[in-house]
Amino acid sequence: MQKILSGVQVKELDSQHLKLSGQSSHELMETASKAFVKWFLDQGFSSDLPIQIACGAGNNGGDGLAIGRLLSALSYEVIIFKCFDSKDSLSEDALLNFNKLPESIQIVDFENLRFVEKGILIDAFLGVGLKGELRPDAIKIIQKLNDYQGTVISIDVPSGLPSDIVLKGEAVKADFTVSFAFPKLSLILPEHAEYVGELVVLKIGLVEEAFMDLDSTFYYLETLDVPPLHTVFNRFSYKGDMGKVLLVGGSPGKMGALILCAKSALRTGSGLVTCHMEDSERVIVQTAVPEAMASWGLIPNPEFYDAVGIGPGWGTENRARLFRQFLQDFKKPIVIDADGLNLLSRNPDLLPLVPKNSILTPHIGEFTRLVGSAENHLERLKMAKGFAVENELILVLKGANTVISLPDGRQVINSSGNKYMATGGSGDVLTGMLTSYLGMGYFPENAALCGVFHHGLAGEIASKSKRRSMIASDIIAAIPETYIQLNIS
Numbered sequence: 001m002q003k004i005l006s007g008v009q010v011k012e013l014d015s016q017h018l019k020l021s022g023q024s025s026h027e028l029m030e031t032a033s034k035a036f037v038k039w040f041l042d043q044g045f046s047s048d049l050p051i052q053i054a055c056g057a058g059n060n061g062g063d064g065l066a067i068g069r070l071l072s073a074l075s076y077e078v079i080i081f082k083c084f085d086s087k088d089s090l091s092e093d094a095l096l097n098f099n100k101l102p103e104s105i106q107i108v109d110f111e112n113l114r115f116v117e118k119g120i121l122i123d124a125f126l127g128v129g130l131k132g133e134l135r136p137d138a139i140k141i142i143q144k145l146n147d148y149q150g151t152v153i154s155i156d157v158p159s160g161l162p163s164d165i166v167l168k169g170e171a172v173k174a175d176f177t178v179s180f181a182f183p184k185l186s187l188i189l190p191e192h193a194e195y196v197g198e199l200v201v202l203k204i205g206l207v208e209e210a211f212m213d214l215d216s217t218f219y220y221l222e223t224l225d226v227p228p229l230h231t232v233f234n235r236f237s238y239k240g241d242m243g244k245v246l247l248v249g250g251s252p253g254k255m256g257a258l259i260l261c262a263k264s265a266l267r268t269g270s271g272l273v274t275c276h277m278e279d280s281e282r283v284i285v286q287t288a289v290p291e292a293m294a295s296w297g298l299i300p301n302p303e304f305y306d307a308v309g310i311g312p313g314w315g316t317e318n319r320a321r322l323f324r325q326f327l328q329d330f331k332k333p334i335v336i337d338a339d340g341l342n343l344l345s346r347n348p349d350l351l352p353l354v355p356k357n358s359i360l361t362p363h364i365g366e367f368t369r370l371v372g373s374a375e376n377h378l379e380r381l382k383m384a385k386g387f388a389v390e391n392e393l394i395l396v397l398k399g400a401n402t403v404i405s406l407p408d409g410r411q412v413i414n415s416s417g418n419k420y421m422a423t424g425g426s427g428d429v430l431t432g433m434l435t436s437y438l439g440m441g442y443f444p445e446n447a448a449l450c451g452v453f454h455h456g457l458a459g460e461i462a463s464k465s466k467r468r469s470m471i472a473s474d475i476i477a478a479i480p481e482t483y484i485q486l487n488i489s
């Protein structure tokens, strides 16, 4: 998995990479700019209007200048807005690219800037080299850039946004942020949603060894990381190998949560799924999911099951005793969601009974009840890490860019998923997937990573044709396609 480094570490990373690869810094800038242009062309933006590029004096501006030259060579009309005083203030590579600009590109001093409205503005003013608070002249530039009415694309980070802390002042509000190598930590904080817009991360061929000596506990989970985490089943596998899972949840009026969870576990690959609920509700489950079995009353013989998921739609009234009894009987890692988490919040004495390496899946509200309230998401991530380490549990903090905190202190940020997944029941689908992987014998860490990634990918696939019409059942229907796309048998 790709380490996520701080803005300060990026300089060190660059020099390590240049040393190990033999590439020059100018070539690296060219690679990054070409990666951007390739992405840009794939988006199919209209080529009728000029591309306006606001360039600063550092290497972020250098990227902007190189991109301008590359787009101009593809017959785009390009206008460069100079957000720096003179050529003397340019970084070495920015100057090199400034001197390579063809005559056909218009260069306009920032004071004389007049936007061509409704087109595209590329923000290459400030990147990870931003230090301290913005200088007054930079604030003015950012305010002016934010007056633009068309599409804004920020390079690496929206200008003004610090790369790894929460923003205090002004920053560019982008529609897209195209970051290089890994997402800078601040790009995944919900506080910055209106600045970052859609997040895109492009590979620029940095050699892996360059990351080795740079410390970070944050990692980025991407498509290529996932196939090796999966268990391969052989042709003699039988349904017992695929896991016998028990899902405990549902209550009158909330049976849908358990049904979604059961369908999701089956689609993920579980061999046998049993739903445990109140006697009065079992007909609903048996009708809705004929592939699942039903159980009610006390949980008979918990040891029979390979994995258990507990909580979706369960309610909290009169559940604590059953939960305690179950935790005393069942010693393998489990998945706890929704009301299972609420029960833990209300009965903290249950927490030490939760088997080590169990997976807890709170959204921010459940997290606040369970772990405490945080001033901002960065502080929340710190608390999540502390909770996972202290209790030897895996904490999946759900949201855009779900963060998986592992008992050894690593925190893995998921790259898959999108806003269309913000729909009732999508968390229940995740619980079914996670429990299914545990049931198939996956190490809990791999179950968490695979479950979260495939869930997000299924959301992406389903939303292609559904957009805001997507419902949780659509995510379940897209699970098979995730295996096809990742070539998992």
Ligand SMILES: NC(=O)C1=CN([C@@H]2O[C@H](COP(=O)(O)OP(=O)(O)OC[C@H]3O[C@@H](n4cnc5c(N)ncnc54)[C@H](O)[C@@H]3O)[C@@H](O)[C@H]2O)[C@@H](O)CC1
Residues within 6 Å of the ligand: 010, 013, 014, 028, 029, 032, 056, 057, 058, 059, 060, 061, 062, 063, 091, 125, 126, 127, 128, 129, 130, 131, 132, 133, 134, 135, 138, 155, 156, 157, 180, 181, 204
């Ligand atoms: N490995 C990577 O990630 C690569 C990074 N590249 C680019 O290089 C950028 C980093 O370049 P640099 O290190 O030159 O830094 P930047 O270009 O991000 O920032 C430096 C500029 O910001 C100004 N500045 C700093 N603090 C300020 C403040 N408080 N108020 C106003 N202005 C301020 C400086 O005067 C300087 O002009 C990245 O963001 C990325 O765009 C690419 O060129 C290639 C590879």
Ligand SMILES: Nc1ncnc2c1ncn2[C@@H]1O[C@H](COP(=O)(O)OP(=O)(O)O)[C@@H](O)[C@H]1O
Residues within 6 Å of the ligand: 363, 398, 399, 400, 401, 402, 416, 417, 418, 419, 420, 421, 422, 423, 424, 425, 426, 427, 428, 429, 430, 455
């Ligand atoms: N904006 C978003 N971008 C990506 N994923 C999202 C977004 N909003 C929600 N999700 C995902 O959808 C799921 C919602 O779960 P949850 O909040 O428990 O919903 P519910 O209780 O309705 O099932 C989580 O896995 C979360 O990561």
Ligand SMILES: [K+]
Residues within 6 Å of the ligand: 060, 123, 124, 125, 126, 127, 154, 155, 156, 157, 158, 159
């Ligand atoms: K920028």
